[in-house]
Amino acid sequence: MAIFESVFTTFRKNRPYIFHTFCEEDEITHLCFADDLFILAHADVDSIKTIRVALIFFSEVTDSTINENKSLEFYGRVKEEMKANIYNIMGIAEGNFPAIKKLTYTGRIELVKSMVMGIISYWSQLLVLPKKVVKKLDALMRNFIKGSNGRGGKKVKWTVLCKPKEEGGIGLKNYVEWNKVLTCKHLLAIESKQESL
Known part of the structure; x- marks a missing residue:
């Protein structure tokens, strides 16, 4: 590209x-x-x-x-x-955006888990994302899941949603923390001079 x-x-x-x-x-x-x-x-x-x-x-x-x-x-x-x-x-037909307003709370979570987090994980594996970008992505996902830019939806703390299912969460990743882990992984790879950077 x-x-x-x-x-x-x-x-x-x-x-x-x-x-x-x-x-x-x-x-x-x-x-x-x-x-x-x-x-x-x-x-x-x-x-x-x-x-x-x-x-x-x-x-x-x-x-x-x-x-x-x-x-x-x-x-x-x-x-x-x-x-x-x-x-x-x-010469290209018009598409339709998914009906976001009609998505249930569970549907929003599933959309974020399956699509958005997958895309972020992919790019996070390749390069270190700036902290400001990661915080913004985290906020966008949190607001989307809660609905109406954070107004109205379910009143569950983001930190709780990001816990593993065994701990009462739903297994979402907190990308601020995840980015720190991947940054350490990148640094370790540089230190050990891995060819696959």
Whole structure:
């Protein structure tokens, strides 16, 4: 994905491109996980055309193509007319976010355990995550599980939820503590000069 990042950076700097509102400060344009790619942008025709041209160029250079049948577009408060314009440019169908508000307390816990914690664990094994990032992730998971940004949901302390089931918890990981363990693991690997860093 380093090739895609290089291509996309070049195109977005030389063509019209507006960052997604929540990504502008950190200049986040895309996220990769395994073989999935999430491209983030403001929903305007010029930005989408820039994305399309970059993807076409990337496909030509790498001989990789987008499977439009397996791809989806997601929107947040975008008018139907703009969605139609974007579809005409990209040719990718609109997807639906999971109905988060309809998830039960147990469903929220399961979603965090199976998806979010898995992704964080994967990246934590590869690199040391900054303490500020880990604290923010921990807070986001805690608020999501409690519902409505921490208002209303179950009144169970996060420290209790993070205990093993045998101790009355539900086995969630406290990533602030988990990050300390993995940091020590990384340091031990460096000290013992392991080749698999």
